[in-house]
Amino acid sequence: MQKLLYFIAFLCASQNLWATNYQAAQGDVLRVPAPISGEHLTVKALGKNWPIYHKDGQPIAWIGIHLNVKPATYDIQWFAGGAASVNQAVDKLDVKKGDFRISHIEVAKKMSSFDEEALQRIRADQASIKKAYKTNVAIKPQWPEMIWPVRGIISTPFAAQRYVNGNPRSPHSGLDIAAPTGTPVKAPLAGKVLLVEDMFLNGTLVTIGHGNGITTVYAHLNKSLVQVGDELKQGDVFAEVGSTGRSTGPHLHWGVQFNGNKVNPKAMLPLATPEP
Ligand SMILES: [Zn+2]
Structure with a gap:
């Protein structure tokens, strides 16, 4: 006792x-x-x-x-x-609750309802991204505050509830930043390239691991300038903005996964950072 x-x-x-x-x-x-x-x-x-x-x-x-x-x-x-x-x-x-917007887009029918072949590609693409997210990246610990990968107008905000041709889809997992095709995309934080692939919906996609479970993803690229395994410093140009995959105009889709959680990329910038 x-x-x-x-x-x-x-x-x-x-x-x-x-x-x-x-x-x-x-x-x-x-x-x-x-x-x-x-x-x-x-x-x-x-x-x-x-x-x-x-x-x-x-x-x-x-x-x-x-x-x-x-x-x-x-x-x-x-x-x-x-x-x-x-x-x-x-x-x-x-x-x-997050203050998330509603967004509607209209796309060609083949990009909104999929045949079996397209569905298989989409599933394979998703599996590649999932695998990249789970890859451990040993990197020198760094204060993980990011910089904007490109500057432009945010055309679709984070977590917007999307409707494609009137049908509800999962919430937008990143930020869309409108910028002309060919605009250089910079690494927002030092990291290692985990995935470079041409995908059905995402177009040309690059994934970068930054250590400690922080992974960033970039989609609809005009082209990638790097290969898997390349190491990047903060600010290094690794791709060009484009409109590949299911996209209604040139923009960068930028997503951040932190410890398996989808978070607002803006929340990784220094506090009180102005719009891009
Ligand atoms: Zn997007």
Whole structure:
């Protein structure tokens, strides 16, 4: 009994009782400063562990909220433990519904209803992208703040509910940035090329892995200037904007997956970055 009481007292003493409440919307990426310190610092939220980066000596977790996460309050669980001591804390995360738009596009019939051959290609394309997303990229840890890959007008925002020829489709998984064909596309962050392929709907597509579960995807390219395995520094030009695949005009489709969660690419830019 005494042992148990001692244990409870220990837990209370090491628990950070001053939880911070974070507010976010579906698709956001949060930067959360660690409320505790110690060896082997880890953070868990939404059922996953998240990477911790250091900025000016402060450990900061990056947490990506999938566009489909149910609006609710979640725990952000911190843990640090070495041989000598254990330290833990729980912050709170309020996720509200994203303010997502509705978008309608009209395309040729062969690009909206598919025969068996087209369906097979689409499924194979999806499997290639999925595989690329799961590829682990060993890269020097870098503060993952991105730059715009191209500058232009956002023609379809992130997570817009799309209707193709009047039929509802899955929400838009990235941002569409309109720009003339041939506009150079820059790596928004250092990384390694994971996939270069011509796809049925996505047209010419490139996927880049940036480490720590961060992967970016670029579709409808006029052409790719890189090959699988190439390493890129932030700002390196790796492709040209185009209108290949199912596309109604030259634009870049830019998507970001973070730890398997589809997030708004804009949320990876420095806070308060103006429109492209
Ligand atoms: Zn798009």
